[in-house]
Amino acid sequence: MNFWEYLGSRYQQVLVDTYQHASVVFQCMVIATVLGVAIGVLTYRRQWAGNLAITTTASILTIPSLALIGLLIPLVGLGVAPTVLALVLYGLLPVVRNAVVGLRGVDPALVDAAKGIGMSRTARLFKVELPLAWPPILTGIRVATQMLMGIAAIAAFASGPGLGNLIFRGISSLGSANALNQVLAGTLGIVILALLFDAAYVLIGRLTISRGIRA
Amino acid sequence: MPDHDQPGTAESRPTETGPSGATEAPHGDAAATSVTGATIRLENLTKHYPGAPLPAVDGVTMDINAGELVVLVGPSGCGKSTCLRMINRLIEPTSGRISIDGEDVTDIDPVGLRRKIGYAIQASGLFPHMTVAENIAQVPRMVGWSKKKVKNRVEEMLDLVGLDPREFHSRYPRQLSGGQQQRVGVARALAADPPVLLMDEPFGAVDPITRDHLQDELIRLQRELHKTIVFVTHDFDEAIKLGDRIAVLREQSHIAQFDTPEAILTNPADDFVSGFVGAGAALKRLNLTRVRDVEIADFDTVRVDDPLQDIFDKLRSGDANELLLLDQQNRPYKWLRRGDLSRVKGSLARAGTLIHDHVTRDATLRDALEAVLTDSSGRVAVTGRRGEYIGVVDMETLLNSVHEMLEADRLAAMEHRHSLEADRARRTRAAQEGTFTTSGEAS
Ligand SMILES: Nc1ncnc2c1ncn2[C@@H]1O[C@H](COP(=O)(O)OP(=O)(O)O)[C@@H](O)[C@H]1O
Ligand SMILES: [Mg+2]
Numbered sequence: 001m002n003f004w005e006y007l008g009s010r011y012q013q014v015l016v017d018t019y020q021h022a023s024v025v026f027q028c029m030v031i032a033t034v035l036g037v038a039i040g041v042l043t044y045r046r047q048w049a050g051n052l053a054i055t056t057t058a059s060i061l062t063i064p065s066l067a068l069i070g071l072l073i074p075l076v077g078l079g080v081a082p083t084v085l086a087l088v089l090y091g092l093l094p095v096v097r098n099a100v101v102g103l104r105g106v107d108p109a110l111v112d113a114a115k116g117i118g119m120s121r122t123a124r125l126f127k128v129e130l131p132l133a134w135p136p137i138l139t140g141i142r143v144a145t146q147m148l149m150g151i152a153a154i155a156a157f158a159s160g161p162g163l164g165n166l167i168f169r170g171i172s173s174l175g176s177a178n179a180l181n182q183v184l185a186g187t188l189g190i191v192i193l194a195l196l197f198d199a200a201y202v203l204i205g206r207l208t209i210s211r212g213i214r215a
Numbered sequence: 216m217p218d219h220d221q222p223g224t225a226e227s228r229p230t231e232t233g234p235s236g237a238t239e240a241p242h243g244d245a246a247a248t249s250v251t252g253a254t255i256r257l258e259n260l261t262k263h264y265p266g267a268p269l270p271a272v273d274g275v276t277m278d279i280n281a282g283e284l285v286v287l288v289g290p291s292g293c294g295k296s297t298c299l300r301m302i303n304r305l306i307e308p309t310s311g312r313i314s315i316d317g318e319d320v321t322d323i324d325p326v327g328l329r330r331k332i333g334y335a336i337q338a339s340g341l342f343p344h345m346t347v348a349e350n351i352a353q354v355p356r357m358v359g360w361s362k363k364k365v366k367n368r369v370e371e372m373l374d375l376v377g378l379d380p381r382e383f384h385s386r387y388p389r390q391l392s393g394g395q396q397q398r399v400g401v402a403r404a405l406a407a408d409p410p411v412l413l414m415d416e417p418f419g420a421v422d423p424i425t426r427d428h429l430q431d432e433l434i435r436l437q438r439e440l441h442k443t444i445v446f447v448t449h450d451f452d453e454a455i456k457l458g459d460r461i462a463v464l465r466e467q468s469h470i471a472q473f474d475t476p477e478a479i480l481t482n483p484a485d486d487f488v489s490g491f492v493g494a495g496a497a498l499k500r501l502n503l504t505r506v507r508d509v510e511i512a513d514f515d516t517v518r519v520d521d522p523l524q525d526i527f528d529k530l531r532s533g534d535a536n537e538l539l540l541l542d543q544q545n546r547p548y549k550w551l552r553r554g555d556l557s558r559v560k561g562s563l564a565r566a567g568t569l570i571h572d573h574v575t576r577d578a579t580l581r582d583a584l585e586a587v588l589t590d591s592s593g594r595v596a597v598t599g600r601r602g603e604y605i606g607v608v609d610m611e612t613l614l615n616s617v618h619e620m621l622e623a624d625r626l627a628a629m630e631h632r633h634s635l636e637a638d639r640a641r642r643t644r645a646a647q648e649g650t651f652t653t654s655g656e657a658s
Contacts, residue, residue, distance in 0.1 A: 112305065
């Protein structure tokens with residue numbers, strides 16, 4: 001069976017895996033974004049706190065993904081839980097780092113002006129600081145998403161959802177008829193998803209970054 | 216009577232009351248129009264930054280009248296910004312009190328306070344991700360104006376600062392020149408109609424010509440609005456041009472002299488102030504008087520769309536051998552002299568001398584003099600807000616006005632010195648007689 005014949009016969013399974021892969025990455029990114037921006041907002045004002053947040057999230061990233069998922073299984077069991085937890089943890093670093101750097105990079109004169117015209121701390125954050133820091137934050141989200149696309153494949157190791165299942169099945173039955181096709185379908189699916197997500201981010205950038213600060 | 220002088224600092228401010236008396240309003244013409252500003256009172260205001268050996272601002276006491284434009288001027292680092300930023304509590308004073316319109320605001324919620332105080336800073340501080348309209352709408356929205364009212368207000372403010380609402384409404388700050396940004400900055404500061412406006416070197420970052428225009432605009436605005444404005448600059452000429460009163464600050468914001476520009480120019484309190492005033496006080500005096508204060512003469516005019524024959528007749532028959540040619544919008548266009556007639560061959564295109572420079576009624580006499588000196592006709596056309604012709608000012612008028620002004624200043628300064636001496640003599644006498652009265656101490 002060549003690759004196209006394989007796809008033709010198994011496309012339903014491949015589509016389901018692709019959808020689940022996209023879905024888990026998307027949902028984890030939403031959580032990572034909310035958490036990451038929140039951590040950034042809470043820490044950027046203090047030198048030590050911001051640096052601590054960046055260093056901590058950076059060191060999470062140095063744990064091999066297989067090991068992290070493996071370590072999570074005894075804590076949260078198999079399936080979706082360790083997958084989501086691992087992906088969110090990995091997704092944090094780019095978001096936190098860019099949020100801290102972005103928020104610190106806002107021109108102090110603008111923050112002063114915002115204060116001076118009577119904006120409260122919250123208004124300043126939501127109307128001035130976050131919109132101005134949004135382009136780098138969005139870049140962070142984009143980088144994190146690319147990363148999670150690949151890492152999500154490892155989740156199959158913990159019986160998680162996604163295209164990793166195809167790859168793992170293929171690898172474990174290497175030599176059998178469809179092994180290579182399975183690995184190929186899983187990998188291609190991830191690459192295509194990554195490209196689609198990237199295109200989506202370009203669009204989101206267009207829609208959410210003010211024309212006044214767009215490069 | 217409020218004692219706004221500490222005995223210790225009285226000596227450094229001998230001209231506090233000014234030649235025209237203590238109680239008089241700073242504008243001669245302010246009485247007729249309504250004053251929307253509020254009084255500001257700084258009492259012994261001090262800011263000591265942690266870690267600094269000396270306070271940045273040390274015990275400033277100052278009374279600012281409603282509707283007055285007070286300029287804080289002094290060398291860089293003397294604490295002007297710190298002083299200003301304590302008024303809207305961007306910086307919390309270490310000690311001392313601030314009251315606005317009699318209300319002590321030293322301890323009230325700073326966010327609410329700032330919405331009632333306009334704030335304009337160098338390089339405009341416009342939010343780059345918001346359009347011009349959104350920038351201006353910020354404060355009105357925060358204080359809860361209706362959408363409709365905010366929208367109208369934005370248009371009104373753009374108009375007020377001389378920007379066409381249709382053209383500029385939806386532009387972003389980066390699509391504006393430095394001068395336009397600064398105008399929007401002022402519009403934003405004034406949008407919610409605050410009684411007080413604080414400006415920290417607002418025109419510091421624009422080129423000299425634009426700065427000059429912006430200063431003229433501010434003067435015009437202030438004539439219309441009568442806000443209480445505290446304006447910080449390190450440029451003494453700017454202070455002279457804008458201030459109803461000027462506080463010359465030395466290090467730690469110690470007030471060297473707080474008085475009208477005229478008084479400071481003609482009667483500087485000490486060497487520090489003299490040094491700051493610099494050379495050319497008489498020339499600087501020209502900055503204190505506006506074209507509207509001198510006699511604007513009529514001049515014979517014709518319009519480009521007048522029949523050529525009429526223009527010829529007027530030039531030949533009139534007693535003046537010069538005419539001012541206006542364009543279709545009634546703006547000064549050319550000087551036409553009798554000698555030019557020969558060059559007119561069916562069209563005015565080649566005849567006459569183009570007018571490059573004209574002044575508004577708010578321009579200073581210095582600008583007018585500059586224009587007169589550079590214009591071949593020896594006079595300058597005065598124009599209205601949209602550039603339309605109003606009249607002319609010539610060299611003779613300027614010279615006479617300046618002489619009169621300087622003479623009046625000298626008299627005022629002399630009178631002032633006499634009254635100071637008389638006062639001192641009376642005080643000495645009182646002290647000798649051992650009847651030191653409280654009023655004597657306070658003055
Ligand atoms: N936030 C601050 N922390 C510590 N020192 C400051 C701060 N702001 C200003 N200063 C110091 O206070 C003095 C007055 O500063 P400033 O008010 O900005 O002066 P000016 O506006 O007259 O140039 C300067 O010596 C400056 O270094
Ligand atoms: Mg300053």
